[in-house]
Amino acid sequence: MSPLPDDTEALDALARHGAQSTRWAGRPLAFVQQTGSTNDDVRAAARDGAEHGYALVANAQTSGRGRRGRVWHSPVGANLYLSLLVRPRITVEESPMLALVTGLALARAVDRFVDARGVTVKWPNDLRIQRKKCAGILVEGAVREGVLDTAVIGIGLNVHRRDWPQELSGIATSLEEHTEQNLSRASVLIAVLEECERAIDAMLLGGSAKRALIEALASRCDTIGTRVDVDGVVGIASGIEDDGALVVRCDDGSVRSVRSGEVR
Ligand code: BTN
Numbered sequence: 001m002s003p004l005p006d007d008t009e010a011l012d013a014l015a016r017h018g019a020q021s022t023r024w025a026g027r028p029l030a031f032v033q034q035t036g037s038t039n040d041d042v043r044a045a046a047r048d049g050a051e052h053g054y055a056l057v058a059n060a061q062t063s064g065r066g067r068r069g070r071v072w073h074s075p076v077g078a079n080l081y082l083s084l085l086v087r088p089r090i091t092v093e094e095s096p097m098l099a100l101v102t103g104l105a106l107a108r109a110v111d112r113f114v115d116a117r118g119v120t121v122k123w124p125n126d127l128r129i130q131r132k133k134c135a136g137i138l139v140e141g142a143v144r145e146g147v148l149d150t151a152v153i154g155i156g157l158n159v160h161r162r163d164w165p166q167e168l169s170g171i172a173t174s175l176e177e178h179t180e181q182n183l184s185r186a187s188v189l190i191a192v193l194e195e196c197e198r199a200i201d202a203m204l205l206g207g208s209a210k211r212a213l214i215e216a217l218a219s220r221c222d223t224i225g226t227r228v229d230v231d232g233v234v235g236i237a238s239g240i241e242d243d244g245a246l247v248v249r250c251d252d253g254s255v256r257s258v259r260s261g262e263v264r
Helices: 008-017 038-047 096-111 185-205 207-220
Strands: 029-032 055-058 080-086 119-122 126-129 132-144 147-157 227-230 233-240 246-250 255-258
Touching (some): 008 029, 038 080, 038 147, 080 185, 096 119, 096 126, 096 147, 096 185, 096 207, 119 207, 207 233, 233 255
Parallel strands (some): 029 055
Antiparallel strands (some): 055 080, 080 147, 119 126, 126 132, 132 147, 227 233, 233 246, 246 255
């Protein structure tokens, strides 16, 4: 097994100098060598008043979490483990959009680094390269008076990792498996922050900016046009609604909108 490139110092330096190319995402940006879960840390920071855009990146996590209580393997120096705090003030009904637009942002960021075609979003929260999972998104929000007051967007993006445990082999991939370039996690992080800012701004702006975002999402979403079973809703996924719901044409002829769940 070849050793991981040591781009840790570059991540640390990026955090010390701050993200220069964004207006709010990653301003400020903090770096830690190891923590339990960056989502837990950023949720705590949000309770202490951290501002929209605050982000934390870790070199390793000891209790990285995925959706549905799953473990997110977070080995030292291998990948990006990032949490971004946003204070979107959108309605609870609109909140599934956040994970989706983050998926689109990741796809756009990843396009800058991989030679591969087939960088897609699997509804609602996975980034895939050639149908293998390259990143996962875990959004944890706090609602106040019917609006999403704070949301912590947790992003686990596989960058360098090539050795997969048996349960992930064949279904997981990393950027490095799809490029000849030597990647630096710091450069990937800058791209992720830039694209998250662009996509979230468009979502919050609404109107034509949001419609363009949904169109871009629909054309990137590899779930659309396929047969799905979303927690018992079975049929063909046919589109994404303005609030991020997946439209499913069910086998019984009905059309259902699914706001959350796991696609099988
Ligand atoms: C999933 O696909 O199930 C979502 C995975 C999200 C993992 C990231 S890593 C950074 C942040 N901290 C965590 O504990 N989880 C998220």
